[in-house]
Amino acid sequence: MELLDNPVRAYAWGSRTVIAELLGQEVPSPHPQAELWFGAHPADPSRLVHEDGSHTSLLDALRDDPERLLGTDRSGHWDATLPFLLKVLAADEPLSLQAHPSIEQARTGFAHEDAAGIPRDAADRNYRDANHKPELICALTEFHALVGFRKLEATVRLLRELEVPELAGHAELLAAQPDQDGLRALFTTWITLPQSMLDTLVPALQDGCIRLAGSGGEFHAEARTVLELSERYPGDAGVLAALLLNRVTLAPGEALYLPAGNLHAYLSGAGIELMANSDNVLRGGLTPKHVDVPELLRVLDFAAGPPPVLTGEPDAGWIRYDTPAKEFLLRRLADGDDGAVVAVPDGGPRILLCTAGSACVRAPGTELKITRGGSLWLAAHETALSVQPLVEGTQLFLAGDGLG
Incomplete structure (x- = not known):
């Protein structure tokens, strides 16, 4: 290592x-x-x-x-x-x-x-x-x-609640065809609008978002986000596209x-x-x-x-984030407060990153201390490794491939 x-x-x-x-x-x-x-x-x-x-x-x-x-x-x-x-x-x-x-x-x-x-x-x-x-x-x-396209019935509600006349026809077209083809048609229309139309439509959208952001209703966070984006990127078709996406925290x-x-x-x-x-x-x-x-x-x-x-799955002292991707697998140390020794999973090359606190990383016959911001390369041939947090609040991430 x-x-x-x-x-x-x-x-x-x-x-x-x-x-x-x-x-x-x-x-x-x-x-x-x-x-x-x-x-x-x-x-x-x-x-x-x-x-x-x-x-x-x-x-x-x-x-x-x-x-x-x-x-x-x-x-x-x-x-x-x-x-x-x-x-x-x-x-x-x-x-x-x-x-x-x-x-x-x-x-x-x-x-x-x-x-x-x-x-x-x-x-x-x-x-x-x-x-x-x-x-x-x-x-x-x-x-x-x-992240990703919002459920279409919710997007139709959002477009209607904005009360932007220039968007009313688009909302009803999506309501009439609430499927992937309808969504593709709407997205394609918006992303290919000429700049002259965007320069009119985006300010109209801003007015609608100002009203909706102050309402405290279902879409107030989405309205605030679109306002922020339109201020940074005035006249950008991406501002319209943002109306179609899930806002996640x-x-x-x-x-x-x-x-x-x-x-x-x-x-x-x-x-x-x-x-x-x-x-x-x-x-x-x-x-x-x-x-x-x-x-x-x-x-x-x-x-x-x-x-x-x-939220991850428990995995022998780690939290494991499973995905369909075989190229990678992320683990996070489950508890960096108790000082317990935790085995580092074997299998392929790995990178260990410390984002808070410090830890002792041990291999047969050697050990290294890793502190906040530090990282270690763990080659495939390095097995039987373990980590031990040295202070409360230690946070470690382990990256490897997903082949198991």
């Missing part, structure tokens, strides 16, 4: 406090810090910190000795790559409205863009790799998000799984994000970045309903 040195990604929507505090750096940070990455993504891999103080890229280490670090079975299954990417995500402002492709869609799209000669780092490139990107977000703080320790095709936007909060090792994003608005509407429509899943909130 070796300590990791991990890259911080600076995006405009990031926090100036969360990651800086986690790493014991100056607060506030000079620039927004949005994500802290743990893994072997080619764009920004972690580095192994050796006993002599030297560093080795985890990506290079895996390329040099995949069978030892990943395990013979995992190395073959995952094509000698680390299948997951772990992040601390810290959002002070909303992220873009986005969805991720399935594995088949990613392979097709990647090959098509390669054949078209689009550089892989081009701003208008959709597919930077041939992998899908299912993901899990587990809240560290209260976490707010728009996670308490610390609660999680959401986002499969392929799920339209979502993280609004604010800090969380642990674990995903397949991919950077494929199809954006739908709330961003100045590239938006490819036809490609977005190709990958979107228009099934409607509330997203299941995961």
Whole structure:
């Protein structure tokens, strides 16, 4: 087991406090810090910190000795790559409205863009790799998000309660066809409106949201969110699309799984994000970045309903967050207050992250102390490990693959 040195990604929507505090750096940070990455993504891999103080890229280490670090079975299954990417995500402002492709869609799209000669780092490139990107977000703080399409009868009620004349016809069309085809038709209409119409419709929507936000009724939180988004992104079609999505608030320790095709936007909060090792994003608005509407429509899943909130299952001293994804599995230490020794599950490569307190990590013949913001690389051949919290309130997360 070796300590990791991990890259911080600076995006405009990031926090100036969360990651800086986690790493014991100056607060506030000079620039927004949005994500802290743990893994072997080619764009920004972690580095192994050796006993002599030297560093080795985890990506290079895996390329040099995949069978030892990943395990013979995992190395073959995952094509000698680390299948997951772990992040601390810290959002002070909303992220873009986005969805991720399935594995088949990613392979097709990647090959098509390669054949078209689009550089892989081009701003208008959709597919930077041939992998899908299912993901899990587990809240560290209260976490707010728009996730998946709301039940259509509820959306019809919302559109009617807004009392925006310009939206009345759209509400009745959806009421007349309350199914995936009706939802697709409405979303497609809104996302392709000419800017001249958006410049009229979004201000009218703002007026309706002002009335509804002050009502204290069923949709007051949704109305406030749309108001906030319209102020940040005036005239953006994504503001209209936000009307169709579930607004979710996670308490610390609660999680959401986002499969392929799920339209979502993280609004604010800090969380642990674990995903397949991919950077494929199809954006739908709330961003100045590239938006490819036809490609977005190709990958979107228009099934409607509330997203299941995961609270995790007990697992021998850990809380385990099960998902259909085989690339990753997240565990959280169940109780960091009692100082009990807890076994670290064996099986494939793992990354252990401490987000609060400190712990002693023991392997046969050796041990390491991990403190807040610290992380460890646990290779497949390192088995019979255990952790022991050293102070009350210790919080640990363990990322691995989902092969069992």
